[in-house]
Amino acid sequence: MTNFRTLLLGASAAALLAGAAFAKSDITVALQLEPPHLDPTSAAAGAIDSVLYSNVFEGLTRFMADGSVVAGLAESWEISDDGLTYTFKLRDGVTFHDGSTMDAEDVKFSLDRARAEDSTNAQKALYAGITDVTDVDPMTVQLTLAEANGSMLFNLAWGDAVIVAPESIENIKQMPIGTGAFKFVNWVQGDKIELARNDAYWGDAPALEAATFKFISDPTAAFAAVMAQDVDVFAGFPAPENLPQFEADPRFQVLVGSSEGETILSTNNKMPPFDNVKVRQAVAHAIDRQAIIDGAMFGYGTPIGTHFAPHNPDYVDLTAGSMHDPAKAKALLAEAGMADGFETTLHLPPPSYARRGGEIIAAQLAEVGIKAEIINVEWAQWLETVFRGKNFGLTIVSHTEPFDIGIYARPDYYFQYDNPEFQALMTKLNATADPDMRSDMIATAQTTISQDYVNGYLFQLAFPTVANANVQGLWENAPTQATDLTGVSWSN
Numbered sequence: 508m509t510n511f512r513t514l515l516l517g518a519s520a521a522a523l524l525a526g527a528a529f530a531k532s533d534i535t536v537a538l539q540l541e542p543p544h545l546d547p548t549s550a551a552a553g554a555i556d557s558v559l560y561s562n563v564f565e566g567l568t569r570f571m572a573d574g575s576v577v578a579g580l581a582e583s584w585e586i587s588d589d590g591l592t593y594t595f596k597l598r599d600g601v602t603f604h605d606g607s608t609m610d611a612e613d614v615k616f617s618l619d620r621a622r623a624e625d626s627t628n629a630q631k632a633l634y635a636g637i638t639d640v641t642d643v644d645p646m647t648v649q650l651t652l653a654e655a656n657g658s659m660l661f662n663l664a665w666g667d668a669v670i671v672a673p674e675s676i677e678n679i680k681q682m683p684i685g686t687g688a689f690k691f692v693n694w695v696q697g698d699k700i701e702l703a704r705n706d707a708y709w710g711d712a713p714a715l716e717a718a719t720f721k722f723i724s725d726p727t728a729a730f731a732a733v734m735a736q737d738v739d740v741f742a743g744f745p746a747p748e749n750l751p752q753f754e755a756d757p758r759f760q761v762l763v764g765s766s767e768g769e770t771i772l773s774t775n776n777k778m779p780p781f782d783n784v785k786v787r788q789a790v791a792h793a794i795d796r797q798a799i800i801d802g803a804m805f806g807y808g809t810p811i812g813t814h815f816a817p818h819n820p821d822y823v824d825l826t827a828g829s830m831h832d833p834a835k836a837k838a839l840l841a842e843a844g845m846a847d848g849f850e851t852t853l854h855l856p857p858p859s860y861a862r863r864g865g866e867i868i869a870a871q872l873a874e875v876g877i878k879a880e881i882i883n884v885e886w887a888q889w890l891e892t893v894f895r896g897k898n899f900g901l902t903i904v905s906h907t908e909p910f911d912i913g914i915y916a917r918p919d920y921y922f923q924y925d926n927p928e929f930q931a932l933m934t935k936l937n938a939t940a941d942p943d944m945r946s947d948m949i950a951t952a953q954t955t956i957s958q959d960y961v962n963g964y965l966f967q968l969a970f971p972t973v974a975n976a977n978v979q980g981l982w983e984n985a986p987t988q989a990t991d992l993t994g995v996s997w998s999n
Contacts, residue, residue: 531997533717534978536990537729537738539745539858541722543887544680545694547666548620549627553907553988554886556666557742558700558720560989563604564669564685567595567614567648568660574909574986576664580609580686581648590655590940595648601709603672604690611642617670618650630667630908632917633658636937657940661910666987688713688993698722702992714980714996724857733759733973740974740981742990745859747805753973763807764984766970768905769814770860772868772963775899777923780849787960789839790901791829793875794868798831800966803863808966813957814912817967821949825957829964836875848876851900855881856889860968861903868903868963894921905968907988912949913937915956924961 540554547555547564561569569579581595601609620626622634639651652659662668675684683691688710689702700720704713721738723729726746732738733753744750753759772794780786800808809817812825840846855865862883869879879901884892893899906914916933918925929952936948957964970985980995 531977532715533719534715534740534992534995534997535719535721535738536992537721537723537732537741538990539722539724539729539743540886541697541724542700543890545683545691545700546671546679547669548617548671549680550629550890556988557990559683559685559687560666560669560987561687561991561993562689562702562718563683563687563691564666564671565687566663566665566669568664570664570909570987570989572982572984572986572991574984576661579664580614580670584660590657590938591652593650593652593659594643595650597646597648598709599646601686602707603675603686604684604705605672605675606707607672607674609670609672609686610645611648612645613670613672614648615640615642616673618668620671620676621668628667630662630665632913633662633665634668654934654938655940656937657945658910658937664987665908666989689715689718692717711993713993715992718992720990726859736975739978740972742970742972742981743985744971744973747807747969747971750805750807750971750973758976760974760976760978762972762974762981762983764970764972764982765816765818766905766907766968766985767816767909767911767987768907768968768970768985769811769816769911770808770864770903770905770965770968771814772965773893773899773902773904773922774962775897775901775921775923776925776961777897778900780843780845781851781900783843784960785839785843786845788829789836789843789875790872790877791960791963792832792836792839793872793877794829794963794965795831795871796826796965798871799864799867802867803860804966804969807969807971808860809969810966811964813953813964814906814915814962815949815953816909819910821946823950823953825953826964828957829960833875840876845876848878850878850880853879853881854889854893854899854902855883856886856902856904858905860905864965865903897921897923901963903965907968907985909987912952912956915952915961922962924956924959926955926959929955 542555565579567581568576582598584595618640621628636653638653641649688708690705692701692703694700702718704716730746730749733741754761774781796810810826815822855861872879893902913933914920916930939945977998979998
């Protein structure tokens, strides 16, 4: 009897051990866009942050799932009474993935590099107000500003301000070395990026031991991969027409969150005839937003009339100023001396909101006499031709950076809007801390760009994620472009 009982206990223990051994500790996450490279501090591609933000790279501060800004590599900070000096106390014991210590010298290097004259940082303007970065001691960094900036902690949370090591810069685009909970392992271009848990991480250890990011650009292939369970999660699922099918399948969960993605018909404001506000206004009135949301996004999306997120408490609904009115669009073109219309280009990057929405917009523009030649481009081409080269008439893109209305104060930004009054307003806003005064100025900023018809404002991008029903800890909303895996685990 004793031997039999021992056998039973042994078998039970073995079963438990086997169960533990086979507990799932890795995950495969699919994304539509593959990064052009892996340095978030030298490119505008949100696809880089989608893989690396918080996972591999960290900043002094960081965004949480609800959009709040919390401490990151900075343990604490003090702000001088005049708002011109920020003193950050760094966390002790933080190391880069190569084993080297992260200290104040690395912070100084990273921020000096971001704001340098020859910097290619996409958000360089956010850090231009920093006049000096001083490494007071290994664990203390002091930032001196030219003028008070109530958004500085927010700005430092962007992926563009993550901390990098000087010795890693030469190879950072292919071999990113950060301080995050996961370290880079491998990149098979055109296919996947592999990460592994950083066992030397300074913070709470993630539950996952490994993560693979797969890149699937085609919506049909995306549906097939999820349905076959070849991937565990598809963040930003590109085929909204399939979401009801997943919702009805107990194997899956569907999260439909909000994003910071203002989807716009970007307009080259310095290229004739778009340098004429009447032409830009005509384009705005030629667009039927709801038709685009219904036709391209299957109803997922919120119409916008300016470059601001509807979920923000300071949002002003300005959609009435650019309602669909083809007759008015034609009249405005006639007033601009273009009664017969004109020809232009419409560059469309890979996301379905662009490719599908672009077909609908091209047809809507044609109805008022504007012939838009559709040019489908890959993401790297878009960055080179449109973003950097400014060689376009129209394009469609979703701006996923949080509170990014400040880009309209940059005359050299790709849509080339140059309004000194708006620039002065943004300078004043940045120097203002009073919440009520800031709200008034933010409302004015929204109204200004809406009435200048800088771009065609389409809709706020919904952020649908389809995942295995047993995956927990995913971000539902996208307050910044990130797929944060640090709190993700399997329920069984």
